[in-house]
Amino acid sequence: MWFQGETRIGQTGRTCRRWYEKGVRPRGPRDLRHEALYLFGAVCPAREEAVALALPVVSTAAMQAMLDNLTLAFLPPYSPELNVIERVWLHLKERYLSHRVWPDYDDILDAVCEAWNRLIDEPGRIKSRTDADWLASVRI
Numbered sequence: 293m294w295f296q297g298e299t300r301i302g303q304t305g306r307t308c309r310r311w312y313e314k315g316v317r318p319r320g321p322r323d324l325r326h327e328a329l330y331l332f333g334a335v336c337p338a339r340e341e342a343v344a345l346a347l348p349v350v351s352t353a354a355m356q357a358m359l360d361n362l363t364l365a366f367l368p369p370y371s372p373e374l375n376v377i378e379r380v381w382l383h384l385k386e387r388y389l390s391h392r393v394w395p396d397y398d399d400i401l402d403a404v405c406e407a408w409n410r411l412i413d414e415p416g417r418i419k420s421r422t423d424a425d426w427l428a429s430v431r432i
Contacts, residue, residue, distance in 0.1 A: 293365070293430065294334045295422065296358065297377040298350060301385070301404050302328025303394055323393045329400055331384075331408070332358040335377050337422040342380070342412050346404055348397070376422040383421050384411060 303325040312318040332354065333344040347354050367374045388407035394400045411417055 295377045296334040299381040
């Protein structure tokens with residue numbers, strides 16, 4: 293069973309929690325430009341495999357390219373916590389992509405590809421981020 297999702301990563305950036313001196317707010321870079329890319333990804337917790345496409349737009353054609361030759365099993369609406377790829381997006385953004393400012397689209401693409409490759413090259417990382425107790429009871 294594969295879990296698919298998409299996320300936006302761009303110049304606007306993202307802040308997250310950081311260890312810092314008590315009572316003092318840490319400074320972090322922030323950009324107000326809106327250049328971004330969309331990362332379409334799919335993970336298989338059982339096989340510890342993952343694939344991704346980094347594309348400049350979200351469209352029917354982009355989603356079709358990602359979902360080619362798959363049978364879909366829909367999760368209940370309004371339940372992103374059941375889609376384990378949401379944990380992968382959070383890990384990528386917090387670990388590799390937060391508190392960063394990129395000059396242009398190509399730099400965003402390079403950073404996202406580097407973050408994705410570091411994620412999939414680390415043994416056990418996919419499994420640790422996508423393992424959910426309820427998956428053992430699902431049969432398709």
